[in-house]
Amino acid sequence: MSDKRVVITGLGVFSPIGNTVSEAWENAVAGNSGIVRLSMIDPEPFTSQVAGEVKGFDPVELLGPRNARRNDRYTQFAMAAAEQAWADSGLSEASIDPERVGVVIGSGVGGMDTFEKQHTVAMNRGPGRISSLFVPMMISNMAAGQVAIDLNAKGPNFATVTACASSSHAIASSVDAIRLGRAEVMVTGGSEAPLTMMSVGGFCSMKALCATFNDEPEKASRPFDRDRSGFVIAEGACIIVLEELSHAEARGAHIIAEISGVGMSCDAHHITAPAPGGEGCARAMRMAMSDAGMAVSDIDYVNAHGTSTQLNDINETDAIKAALGSHAAKVLVSSTKSTHGHMLGATGAMEVMLTSLALKNGLVPPTSTLENPGEGCDLDYVPKTAREADIQCALSNSLGFGGHNVCIALRKYKGDS
């Protein structure tokens, strides 16, 4: 194994709970919900009418009219968040060889809005009127390609597409790239813009979305709660700048936290249902701890995938118990999806960001909507209010349809370590 260590030196976010890192962090900690009545499209035809929407996002103002026209909303989010993260890192083209900067950005459904609009054009006016920009706007790897153009990042570049684990795989792959010496800096994370007829309708048809809190959007995403009834679909992007530790220290970068291990596994069980007992998730957690050199007893906090579906939350609870044994009872567990909803392919990065800030600030964001824990949900889910705690080691889980499991292990950064 490589002796290279990987740290977070930049963050950028556009999310239902804020369009800056500080705003998103403050809302996550305060338990302020970003879930609203669905307004991006007409909510009436759908069983679930609530969503986590990015408010006040003006792509023309942020990116210019040409970029706004030529990129799907999911790519626009990634571009805007990457710009923030790059600025936060303090890196510049002059300070690093562009060939040593890579980009890996995940997305679950990619340019779904573009696909739907151009499909309508083709149906109404024939395939000869499909825009030449349809393919580049729709494909799920264009966020990675476009961000590389914006930053002149000429190193390794690709996209990860593993549904709700997409951005966690992006982070994991980026950690690997730095450890293997393929890059010094990786700009990574995820982006998603799924508030369209086909994706909202498709998830509704799966009975995956919450349909019981349409009149109380802020209560709809309630991980581990007795009354949970599905996830709340959300949009946004979170971009994270990862950097090799000695490179970051040499330039005096502000280091937010260390990513010290990754674990990945597959349930190989069912296309959408998690494996019984969360055994696949548990294996990813063990792999991440082993990779990070963390003992079970080192773990202070688990940022859960915690989607607010019946199946996920009980199986993930079982997975945490399987991976941590009796220590699970002492660990703080929370799902910040209670505030930002399920940002699908962007959610893993969002949660790694919030976990890194929890380590840095010694403050664990709550499962803000948890009132009555569901049957079998008997861990300390940090209900309602944030908890001050001197946490040193944390795990962040992401689990995707397809049986994909990713666990990212983070450690508090201490300058002298």
Place this chain on the structure above:
Amino acid sequence: MSLENRIAEIIVSRLNVKPEEVTNSASLKDDLGADSLDMVDLMMDLEDTFNLKISDEDGNKLQTVGSVVEFLKEKGIEA
């Protein structure tokens, strides 16, 4: 509206440029920033607006705003 103004309007909307940039001698690619993808969609816009078919061969010759105006005039389109 004159033919020139109608064409300028399409170009402004398709390429996100300022109206004053759309001069007769302006190159669609070099001055107005169109890439090969924009050119395809611009030809579609012109075809739809003026109800004609522009072959790839003809389309490749349309390098400036003025050449678009001339081409459409040759096709008998006046406004």
